[in-house]
Amino acid sequence: MGAAQKIGHAAYQGxxxxxxxxxxxxxxxxAGGLWKMHHWNNQKRSREFYNMLDKGLISVVVEDE
Known part of the structure; x- marks a missing residue:
């Protein structure tokens, strides 16, 4: 058995x-961490939206001109 055969056999172990x-x-x-960060970001945006809505800073009603 030559040196090349020993090297070839040792290279692949499965x-x-x-x-x-x-x-x-x-x-x-x-992947779970990235998904959780995405979920937390959506929660934060929703919470900010409803806080602004409660404070009267924004409205979901279209004003007539």
Whole structure:
């Protein structure tokens, strides 16, 4: 067996289940975090809108000219 065969055999070890699980968990947490930030941003915008509406700063009624 030559040196090239030993190097070729050592290069491929197959999938690492633990590594793939950790990558999956990491990607899932990142995607979940982005979704949660999006949700919080929508909540903030809605809360600001209704606060302005309650204070009379804005109106949803179209004024006639």
């Amino acid at each position: 999938p690492s289940v633990v590594k793939e699980i950790m990558i999956g968990i990491t990607l899932g947490l990142m």
